[in-house]
Amino acid sequence: MQSAEVDAAQEALMRFVRNFGLHQPDRTPCGQPLPVSEAHAMVEIAREGRLRQVELGRRLRLEKSTVSRLVNNLAGRGWVHRKAADGDGRGVLLVLTDAGATAAARQADARRARLTALLDRVPDEERAAVARALQTLAEAAVEPS
Amino acid sequence: MQSAEVDAAQEALMRFVRNFGLHQPDRTPCGQPLPVSEAHAMVEIAREGRLRQVELGRRLRLEKSTVSRLVNNLAGRGWVHRKAADGDGRGVLLVLTDAGATAAARQADARRARLTALLDRVPDEERAAVARALQTLAEAAVEPS
DNA sequence: GATGATGGTTGCATCGTCGAACCTTCTGGT
DNA sequence: ACCAGAAGGTTCGACGATGCAACCATCATC
Numbered sequence A, B: 001m002q003s004a005e006v007d008a009a010q011e012a013l014m015r016f017v018r019n020f021g022l023h024q025p026d027r028t029p030c031g032q033p034l035p036v037s038e039a040h041a042m043v044e045i046a047r048e049g050r051l052r053q054v055e056l057g058r059r060l061r062l063e064k065s066t067v068s069r070l071v072n073n074l075a076g077r078g079w080v081h082r083k084a085a086d087g088d089g090r091g092v093l094l095v096l097t098d099a100g101a102t103a104a105a106r107q108a109d110a111r112r113a114r115l116t117a118l119l120d121r122v123p124d125e126e127r128a129a130v131a132r133a134l135q136t137l138a139e140a141a142v143e144p145s
Numbered sequence C: 001g002a003t004g005a006t007g008g009t010t011g012c013a014t015c016g017t018c019g020a021a022c023c024t025t026c027t028g029g030t
Numbered sequence D: 001a002c003c004a005g006a007a008g009g010t011t012c013g014a015c016g017a018t019g020c021a022a023c024c025a026t027c028a029t030c
Helices: A003-020 A036-048 A052-060 A062-075 A099-118 A122-138 B003-020 B034-048 B053-060 B064-075 B100-121 B124-140
Strands: A050-052 A078-083 A094-097 B051-052 B080-084 B092-096
Touching: A003 B034, A003 B100, A036 A050, A036 A052, A036 A062, A036 A094, A036 A099, A036 B003, A050 A052, A050 B080, A052 A062, A052 A094, A052 B051, A062 A078, A062 A094, A094 A099, A099 A122, A099 B003, A099 B124, A122 B003, A122 B092, A122 B100, A122 B124, B034 B051, B034 B053, B034 B064, B034 B092, B034 B100, B051 B053, B053 B064, B053 B092, B064 B092, B092 B100
Parallel strands: none
Antiparallel strands: A050 A094, A078 A094, B051 B092, B080 B092
16 A cells, blocks of 8 residues: 555545535535434435434444434424334334425435535546545445444 | 436445544544544644644634634644734734644554555555545535635 | 343533624725 | 724634433343
């Protein structure tokens, strides 16, 4: 592994984080004033329609206490509904409400717009490579939790 | 722009953020229990040795109030020293102390190790492409502030 | 049935960011 | 020279996000 390559990547990653605003807690990639963590959670819950709370934590790589509060917020907005998980008296099953589904769709649109704008600023001939690299990176980033 | 491409990139970006732990405030890419924001700041200050506070804010894309407190923390650790900017009675010039230089070097090592580990999990033949893509992305992410 | 693992909730601490109010200093126009 | 407005900093208050520890209820296992 060439050290120069590592340094360049490191520098680029830092710049990306700053430039894309991953820093700013509320500057969510979805126009609306939606807290980032809630946005991530909504993506997962909406994908399945219903999801065990513990599974949400696993996917988001968050502590159960954090997840609990996160879900509290979503429930407060009326986007998800806590149900008893069947077959396990301890567990909580998160169910997306109609309002939640609508909200999730709206958020997905806004997110897609933001990503489209980003990729629009990538030269045509590199776009495919960038998309692929992003996937590779996402997989490589998995750390044995 | 193909919609599928955008969706894939979006998904990958989300996964990367979670997997790499960009979520976790204190899980700094540099082993030590160093707050993320301070790490970013140290990179910039160390790069120059001395830096105007306002310029630090520009590079980090942070509000001046945030920068002020950030610098407070760094000064508290004895890593930077506030000096009057010459030629401008309003400004503050941040000067890296010896201890700060040492700390910055240590942090850089830890960061490089983390990045090396990440790139090690990327297949050989894709590594160069990933590094390049990261740079492209970082540039594309610049939004007219 | 005890014992330990698992899923959740709540309290406490820390971090990180913004916007607004305020002060000081520079800058430009009159 | 002056005055109005811009710009750099600091402080204050609010909110968002996370973790760990303590605690409770419910499995699961021996």
